[in-house]
Amino acid sequence: MTTLVTGGTGFTGSHLVRRLLERGGSVRVLDNQPGLFHDELRDLGAEITIASVTDEDAVRRCVEGCEVVHHLAAAFRKLNVPQSHYSDVNEQGTRIVCRACVDFGVRKLVYCSTCGVHGHVQGESATEDSPIAPADYYQQTKYDGEVVVQEFVRDGLDATTLRPTAIYGPGDPGRFVMLFRLCKRGTFTMFGDGRVHYHPVHIENLVDAFELAATVPGVTGEAFLAADDRSYSLTDLVHEVGRAMDLDMKIRRLPFAPLRAAAVVCEAVCKPIGVSPPLFPRRVDWFRQHRSFDITKARRMLGYEPRVGLDEGLRQTGDWYRRWGYLEGSPRKQVTLPEPLHGPISLG
Numbered sequence: 001m002t003t004l005v006t007g008g009t010g011f012t013g014s015h016l017v018r019r020l021l022e023r024g025g026s027v028r029v030l031d032n033q034p035g036l037f038h039d040e041l042r043d044l045g046a047e048i049t050i051a052s053v054t055d056e057d058a059v060r061r062c063v064e065g066c067e068v069v070h071h072l073a074a075a076f077r078k079l080n081v082p083q084s085h086y087s088d089v090n091e092q093g094t095r096i097v098c099r100a101c102v103d104f105g106v107r108k109l110v111y112c113s114t115c116g117v118h119g120h121v122q123g124e125s126a127t128e129d130s131p132i133a134p135a136d137y138y139q140q141t142k143y144d145g146e147v148v149v150q151e152f153v154r155d156g157l158d159a160t161t162l163r164p165t166a167i168y169g170p171g172d173p174g175r176f177v178m179l180f181r182l183c184k185r186g187t188f189t190m191f192g193d194g195r196v197h198y199h200p201v202h203i204e205n206l207v208d209a210f211e212l213a214a215t216v217p218g219v220t221g222e223a224f225l226a227a228d229d230r231s232y233s234l235t236d237l238v239h240e241v242g243r244a245m246d247l248d249m250k251i252r253r254l255p256f257a258p259l260r261a262a263a264v265v266c267e268a269v270c271k272p273i274g275v276s277p278p279l280f281p282r283r284v285d286w287f288r289q290h291r292s293f294d295i296t297k298a299r300r301m302l303g304y305e306p307r308v309g310l311d312e313g314l315r316q317t318g319d320w321y322r323r324w325g326y327l328e329g330s331p332r333k334q335v336t337l338p339e340p341l342h343g344p345i346s347l348g
């Protein structure tokens with residue numbers, strides 16, 4: 001069986017590609033850039049095309065002959081690009097992928113959306129039926145991608161959507177690096193009361209969800225939240241990250257409002273001069289957005305069951321960061337490692 005993974009050299013995509021190769025399938029990757037894992041994935045046998053999902057010819061060449069397509073490529077953490085870049089990639093790119101899937105008779109498309117389509121969760125926890133309330137243009141365009149997928153489902157495409165929560169695990173160069181760095185000296189500054197919840201999903205649990213979405217029958221047109229079995233208050237999460245580094249964390253509390261105001265000003269000053277702002281509203285909203293989700297539907301319809309718990313997952317993640325030098329430097333320093341430090345992912 002041949003499978004295409006768009007965004008396959010990224011964090012999530014590379015884990016999915018490894019799993020598919022382990023299963024013995026033939027795997028194609030389409031990604032904007034080689035990323036940290038290009039050489040490793042190529043050596044494992046993946047056929048990698050470097051091109052954008054907005055490049056219709058490249059997408060069609062990659063999709064032709066595939067039985068399954070996992071569509072993960074997304075404009076995600078990009079700063080200093082026009083907002084139209086997000087819709088070009090997340091909405092129009094998804095349309096191009098869907099059309100190619102129809103034209104080449106792909107058996108199954110799995111579209112990777114985000115729990116962020118529900119925005120700030122009201123009440124205890126959200127389900128797939130909770131209001132769609134994207135809080136920024138990234139989340140909005142991920143939802144626009146869902147709408148595109150549903151249009152093609154109505155025309156006969158067999159597609160299923162996953163809405164992952166905060167993905168973490170070995171190989172994640174994003175948010176959790178910052179959290180580990182902010183915790184590594186044993187004290188953490190919490191803006192606000194730390195009682196809002198954050199809902200992680202370990203990368204291996206998420207890869208299970210992708211495999212299930214691609215293989216379980218009767219889920220055409222469905223969307224599933226993909227998350228670990230529970231969410232954590234920010235205070236608990238900080239303590240858990242500390243524990244993963246054998247630290248007993250002390251938490252200092254400061255009010256949230258001045259930080260938010262500083263983030264708004266910082267973004268307004270940096271954007272026009274083309275500088276990446278060290279603080280921006282989407283980043284600091286982490287301290288106030290409540291994120292807690294119910295995975296009953298994925299359990300019931302997909303047979304999904306998260307296997308890796310937070311304790312084990314954070315230890316693996318911390319070990320990986322330490323091994324590859326990610327915990328050095330200031331919390332907000334961009335992660336750019338010298339070539340020899342780029343290494344294969346090991347869950348050991």
Ligand SMILES: NC(=O)c1ccc[n+]([C@@H]2O[C@H](COP(=O)([O-])OP(=O)(O)OC[C@H]3O[C@@H](n4cnc5c(N)ncnc54)[C@H](OP(=O)(O)O)[C@@H]3O)[C@@H](O)[C@H]2O)c1
Binds near residue numbers: 010032073114
């Ligand atoms: N990480 C999370 O917590 C989280 C939570 C919910 C949902 N998601 C979704 O999960 C998916 C994977 O995210 P991730 O965390 O693994 O991010 P990631 O590491 O940035 O992976 C995404 C990959 O897609 C590539 N890409 C971006 N624009 C592209 C384009 N036009 N054509 C082809 N490839 C392109 C990226 O390259 P560049 O580096 O050049 O952009 C990157 O290699 C995304 O769909 C994201 O929206 C992530």
